[in-house]
Amino acid sequence: MRVVNISTNVSLATMTTMGLGGTANYVVDVTTDEELRQVYLNAKTMSQPVYVIGGGSNLIAHDEGYPGVIAHMMIPGIEIIADDNDTTTIQAGAGVSWDELVRFGVDRQLTGIEAMSGIPGSAGAAPVQNIGAYGQELADTFVSLEAYDIAKDLFVTLSAADCDFSYRRSIFRENAAGHYVITRITLRLFKSSPQPPFYDSLQRHLDSSQITEYTPQSIRDAVLDVRADKLPDPKIVRNSGSFFKNAIVEKWQAEDLQKNYPDMPTYPMDENHVKIPTGWLIEQCDLKGELIHGMRVHKGNAVVLINESATHYDDLSLARQTIIDAVRDRFRISIDQEPLELMTP
Numbered sequence: 001m002r003v004v005n006i007s008t009n010v011s012l013a014t015m016t017t018m019g020l021g022g023t024a025n026y027v028v029d030v031t032t033d034e035e036l037r038q039v040y041l042n043a044k045t046m047s048q049p050v051y052v053i054g055g056g057s058n059l060i061a062h063d064e065g066y067p068g069v070i071a072h073m074m075i076p077g078i079e080i081i082a083d084d085n086d087t088t089t090i091q092a093g094a095g096v097s098w099d100e101l102v103r104f105g106v107d108r109q110l111t112g113i114e115a116m117s118g119i120p121g122s123a124g125a126a127p128v129q130n131i132g133a134y135g136q137e138l139a140d141t142f143v144s145l146e147a148y149d150i151a152k153d154l155f156v157t158l159s160a161a162d163c164d165f166s167y168r169r170s171i172f173r174e175n176a177a178g179h180y181v182i183t184r185i186t187l188r189l190f191k192s193s194p195q196p197p198f199y200d201s202l203q204r205h206l207d208s209s210q211i212t213e214y215t216p217q218s219i220r221d222a223v224l225d226v227r228a229d230k231l232p233d234p235k236i237v238r239n240s241g242s243f244f245k246n247a248i249v250e251k252w253q254a255e256d257l258q259k260n261y262p263d264m265p266t267y268p269m270d271e272n273h274v275k276i277p278t279g280w281l282i283e284q285c286d287l288k289g290e291l292i293h294g295m296r297v298h299k300g301n302a303v304v305l306i307n308e309s310a311t312h313y314d315d316l317s318l319a320r321q322t323i324i325d326a327v328r329d330r331f332r333i334s335i336d337q338e339p340l341e342l343m344t345p
């Protein structure tokens with residue numbers, strides 16, 4: 001039997017890409033469903049709370065650390081589980097890196113997730129905030145996921161409808177938070193070429209690089225280039241990608257603002273709502289490139305905060321408040337944080 005890997009007093013700053021946070025009592029590497037179950041059952045006996053971490057790229061830890069067990073999700077494996085004339089269905093362990101899964105599809109000329117190339121984090125974390133980029137989101141190809149129901153001590157399958165996805169949202173961030181641990185995800189990819197129209201900045205890059213043949217690989221390459229220009233690599237620079245969600249406002253409010261800000265970009269959401277890039281809002285507040293309490297507002301896209309010299313959660317908290325207040329004062333729009341917080345239970 002495999003010896004379960006347990007470490008004690010582990011710094012959460014080293015386990016999260018924002019590089020903040022105190023220590024966790026225990027960190028356990030989880031590579032199978034049964035190991036996951038055992039972590040929960042043992043922790044219950046020891047009265048220790050459990051929190052599951054994937055890549056740590058969308059998670060902010062606190063100075064108090066975590067007074068319990070961090071289950072580091074490492075369930076491996078990518079498998080083709082169904083194949084027909086038009087589609088191939090793939091299943092990935094929650095611990096597979098998201099980009100490795102994208103590469104798996106692209107290598108097989110499958111489309112559906114190539115525009116989400118280069119998103120940091122794990123496959124198991126992808127449904128939690130319905131990850132998206134450059135015109136695609138997880139929900140577009142999602143079939144189902146397997147999860148451990150913690151209270152009931154059993155494994156369940158949840159459909160897309162069960163997950164109730166919308167922009168950067170699912171049940172796992174809301175009423176089902178802390179209820180399930182995602183162990184595997186299943187996606188259905190298409191045996192067709194990526195079809196234009198593409199997301200604006202992607203299309204501009206394709207045009208300027210004179211790429212006219214749209215394949216999963218050419219779109220992946222273009223996305224990786226655009227990302228490298230605009231987004232800091234969390235392996236090199238401490239950050240959690242977009243630190244705020246884009247603002248979703250009522251149409252009338254956006255039209256009202258456009259009287260004063262005719263260049264304000266908007267994207268349609270539904271009949272009554274539009275999305276405004278929060279990076280644009282922050283830039284208009286003259287905060288782009290600024291260093292606030294050790295957090296740098298990223299020059300490539302102001303929606304990203306880089307931990308340049310912050311050492312405490314309070315630094316981040318003060319920087320966040322400065323930005324939220326500036327956007328509210330200028331636009332009467334309240335912006336929300338995107339990454340989750342590792343809360344002490």
Ligand code: EPU
Nearest residue numbers: 133134135201241242244245246265277279280283301302
């Ligand atoms: N813009 C500015 N200034 C900025 C940032 C953006 O003017 O500082 C304006 C530009 O007009 C630009 C438009 O906003 O054309 C949209 O910007 P961009 O294409 O960079 O995308 P975004 O809306 O800022 C979202 C996601 C990113 C994702 C990109 C590309 C959110 C919160 N962010 O950013 O996701 O990579 O689209 O699809 O939805 C992430 O979630 O961690 C993330 C990086």
